[in-house]
Each structure stands twice: as C-alpha cells, then as structure tokens.
Amino acid sequence: GAGVSQSPSNKVTEKGKDVELRCDPISGHTALYWYRQSLGQGLEFLIYFQGNSAPDKSGLPSDRFSAERTGGSVSTLTIQRTQQEDSAVYLCASSGSPGLFSYNEQFFGPGTRLTVL
Amino acid sequence: AQKITQTQPGMFVQEKEAVTLDCTYDTSDPSYGLFWYKQPSSGEMIFLIYQGSYDQQNATEGRYSLNFQKARKSANLVISASQLGDSAMYFCAMRETQGAQKLVFGQGTRLTINP
Numbered sequence: 001g002a003g004v005s006q007s008p009s010n011k012v013t014e015k016g017k018d019v020e021l022r023c024d025p026i027s028g029h030t031a032l033y034w035y036r037q038s039l040g041q042g043l044e045f046l047i048y049f050q051g052n053s054a055p056d057k058s059g060l061p062s063d064r065f066s067a068e069r070t071g072g073s074v075s076t077l078t079i080q081r082t083q084q085e086d087s088a089v090y091l092c093a094s095s096g097s098p099g100l101f102s103y104n105e106q107f108f109g110p111g112t113r114l115t116v117l
Numbered sequence: 118a119q120k121i122t123q124t125q126p127g128m129f130v131q132e133k134e135a136v137t138l139d140c141t142y143d144t145s146d147p148s149y150g151l152f153w154y155k156q157p158s159s160g161e162m163i164f165l166i167y168q169g170s171y172d173q174q175n176a177t178e179g180r181y182s183l184n185f186q187k188a189r190k191s192a193n194l195v196i197s198a199s200q201l202g203d204s205a206m207y208f209c210a211m212r213e214t215q216g217a218q219k220l221v222f223g224q225g226t227r228l229t230i231n232p
Contacts, residue, residue: 033219041224042208042223042225043222045221089160091162093162104150104218105152105164105167106220108154110159111160111161113160
C-alpha cells in the first residue's frame with residue numbers, strides 16, 4: 001500500500017497485560033514517529049526513529065513504554081503492564097529525511113485505539 | 118519549549134461561508150515550520166497546508182490558506198466556501214528544526230458545518 005499502516009486498528013486489554021502495536025511506514029521513509037492522542041486532546045509525541053541513529057525516546061511517559069524499529073522499516077510500540085490511563089489512540093507517522101528547509105510533512109497512519117479495562 | 122495554542126474548542130459555520138481557525142505559537146527558534154492537519158471522525162490525520170517561517174508569502178492550497186503573521190506569532194487557517202465534508206477536528210502544529218523534528222500540536226478546534 002502507499003500509506004502508513006497500523007495494526008491492530010482496535011485493541012482491548014485488561015489492566016496489567018502487555019500489548020504490542022505495529023506500524024508499517026511508507027516505503028523509503030527514513031523517519032518514523034509515534035504519537036498518542038487521548039480522548040479530545042491533541043497529539044503527544046512519544047518516540048522518534050531516524051535511520052540507524054539512536055531513537056529519541058524523550059516523549060515516552062514511563063519505562064513501561066518501549067519501541068523498536070527493525071531493519072529501518074516496521075516499528076513496534078510495546079506497553080508493559082498496561083494501566084487505564086494508557087487508553088488512547090496511538091498514531092504512527094513517517095516522513096523522508098529531515099532537512100532544515102524541507103517541506104517534509106509527516107504522513108500519519110489510521111491509528112490503533114487502545115482500551116485498557 | 119515550543120507551544121501551540123488553539124483557543125476555539127468548537128466552531129459552527131453555515132455551509133458556503135468562510136471560516137478562520139485560530140492558532141498562535143511560541144518558540145525561540147528563528148526557523149520553524151507550521152502545519153495544519155484535519156482529523157475527521159475516522160481518526161486519520163490529513164495534512165492540509167504548510168508554512169515555513171522564512172516564507173515570504175502566505176501558503177495556499179485550494180480552499181485552504183494560511184494567514185501567517187510572524188510578528189504576532191499567529192498562523193490562522195482560513196477555509197473558503199466551506200462544505201459539509203469540512204466538519205472535523207483541525208489541529209495546528211509546529212515542527213522543531215532541531216533533533217527529532219517532532220510535531221508539537223495544539224488542542225484542536227472542532228469545526229461543524231451546518232447545511
């Protein structure tokens with residue numbers, strides 16, 4: 001497909017369980033971002049991958065959150081011991097190489113709606 | 118730190134009217150980019166328009182234009198001839214020019230177009 005894809009589209013889990021969310025970016029895009037959107041709120045940055053560089057994890061809210069990106073393509077966001085406050089839509093975005101004056105928009109996937117009971 | 122403020126939680130407009138969605142920003146960076154995204158009820162984020170801080174002219178994309186007032190640090194989105202399909206959440210965002218170049222988002226404005 002041409003766009004960013006995410007799976008699953010919906011995930012319901014019980015408090016304390018671990019969950020994995022997957023993002024497949026646009027082919028050839030070197031940058032990948034994870035954002036979180038709580039109900040009625042704007043998007044909150046979580047983590048950023050750029051090529052083979054060390055990820056920017058500055059937005060991760062706790063050590064229960066982690067992410068990896070294998071082979072510079074697919075990324076998995078893992079939330080361990082989920083809490084009710086983790087309930088949100090998790091959005092993935094990708095873009096081309098960053099440049100100071102480049103247009104370089106981020107293309108978003110459809111998101112994964114996570115509900116923690 | 119960068120900050121985006123959208124002061125209109127909700128807007129109601131009659132179809133075919135023009136509408137302005139407000140956005141103000143705060144940054145100490147001399148170079149930055151400003152974006153508007155549309156989020157319909159389906160949840161996907163749709164890119165609408167981009168304005169670079171050094172751009173001399175206001176950005177336009179079809180029915181969308183950006184009223185960029187750098188001195189006032191505002192980047193309002195103008196939608197001309199509104200349509201029912203324009204009903205959605207609209208987010209203003211600023212992109213860092215250093216590091217991750219992540220987007221910093223405002224809280225959004227819910228636009229409802231009435232027939």
